[in-house]
Amino acid sequence: MLELLRAGPGRVQRLLIETGREFPAIAALAAEAEVPIELVERELHEDLVGPGLARGVLAVADPPRSWDFDDLLEREDGPRTRRGHRLIVVCDGIVDPHNLGAVIRSAEFFGAAGVVWARDRSAPLSPAAVRASAGASERVALSQVTNLSRVLERAKQSGDWWVIGTVVDAGAALRELAVDPPGQMLLVLGSEQRGLRRLTRERCDFLVTIERAGSLGSLNVSAAAAVALATLG
Structure with missing residues (x-):
């Protein structure tokens, strides 16, 4: 409040x-x-x-401003990460509003320029999501789109943005990409149960995996978002 x-x-x-x-x-x-x-x-x-x-x-x-996706891509005066990169978080089918809110909170904390997700089959910006964001939903640009794979393709075709998808296994090590990451990145996070959808994966330039030392198979999506943002930013 x-x-x-x-x-x-x-x-x-x-x-x-x-x-x-x-x-x-x-x-x-x-x-x-x-x-x-x-x-x-x-x-x-x-x-x-x-x-x-x-x-x-x-x-x-009144609801917060909903940014047009292309405006987010072209925005030069928006936030940057600690290393000066422009990074937009893309949520591919996150359905738990608490997870959505936590991702928005991490995005703001690590200097992301915005958070994007689809209107359908995704959690809305509900009171639960706003509460979980701990105020970040008022500080970071938010954009809901009709077709996620289409806007990712449009970002790639601009020639200025690289699309990085997070996967549980078989991706390149996140820490290796973080040595010299692209200056403008779309970081794509999959849903809680299924991860990235096929069409979304096909739009990614890189697939990265957070390396683990323990026996659990994966992190909660909001925890994975925080790790990836901290590593790439």
């Missing part, structure tokens, strides 16, 4: 605060942005977000 009021106060129509609860920092930012506050009963919060999910304050707000 604090990040929403700091980064996008113009989107907030009003705040609903549970009767008997106080949030001084939030109230101060709301007053500064002239956002009205309504006191409501807890039952209304639970009706809106679900039992057990209410935390005392809700925002009624």
